[in-house]
Ligand SMILES: Nc1nc2c(ncn2[C@@H]2O[C@H](COP(=O)(O)OP(=O)(O)O)[C@@H](O)[C@H]2O)c(=O)[nH]1
């Protein structure tokens with residue numbers, strides 16, 4: 001059996017983690033584990049952790065480390081047989097350290113996107129809550145306005161994408177991400193990508209992964225569109 005591949009993708013809200021993770025999962029056959037989706041599932045299911053998490057998300061704050069770690073680490077145990085890409089976790093150094101004790105990562109992808117670009121994207125972000133599918137009314141609109149392409153169900157705008165919560169989220173991100181970035185840099189596994197467009201970043205990430213996941217090789221998949 002080939003070696004399992006483990007990666008994380010980091011970046012502020014709206015930086016394209018979900019969009020790029022979907023492309024990676026589709027092209028390289030990794031499991032995409034979205035910490036935001038786990039949180040939202042727990043909120044919908046009204047689990048103890050979900051009810052607690054909601055009070056923070058409404059204010060644009062991060063969910064405390066012990067709650068996030070309790071939600072996430074058991075999911076990773078279920079995934080021991082698979083290669084995966086973890087999206088949105090770790091957000092803090094404490095989360096990075098908890099993850100480090102649970103498994104060895106191959107790479108950490110860091111998306112560095114200008115603030116104005118993030119604000120503009122999130123204003124236009126709509127999601128299909130049941131699947132986590134993400135749309136943008138300019139970049140990748142649904143075929144029918146406010147309707148999911150696959151299920152025909154309505155799309156929603158997330159509460160924490162509203163401008164009031166957004167500024168607090170972006171500010172908070174900057175404060176907590178720096179030590180995580182330094183942590184992965186010191187381990188020699190950090191790959192940072194800076195641009196305003198996902199389609200510019202994608203070919204570079206794809207080329208990196210093609211060299212690191214040798215079982216699946218193709219140059220075609222690294223074109224600028226997925
Ligand atoms: N205009 C534009 N929108 C993008 C681009 N990449 C992603 N988006 C949209 O920006 C929003 C945020 O992306 P998402 O992948 O959800 O970011 P995340 O919060 O980091 O997971 C979504 O509505 C995406 O469809 C891009 O290159 N240009």
Ligand SMILES: Nc1ccn([C@@H]2O[C@H](COP(=O)(O)OP(=O)(O)O)[C@@H](O)[C@H]2O)c(=O)n1
Pocket residue numbers: 012013014017035036037039056057060061062063064068087088089090091095160169
């Ligand atoms: N490690 C994490 C992941 C998500 N979250 C919370 O869950 C929300 C949604 O996560 P997400 O990854 O879908 O969203 P973005 O913040 O990337 O847009 C975040 O804004 C945080 O409030 C957290 O506190 N800690």
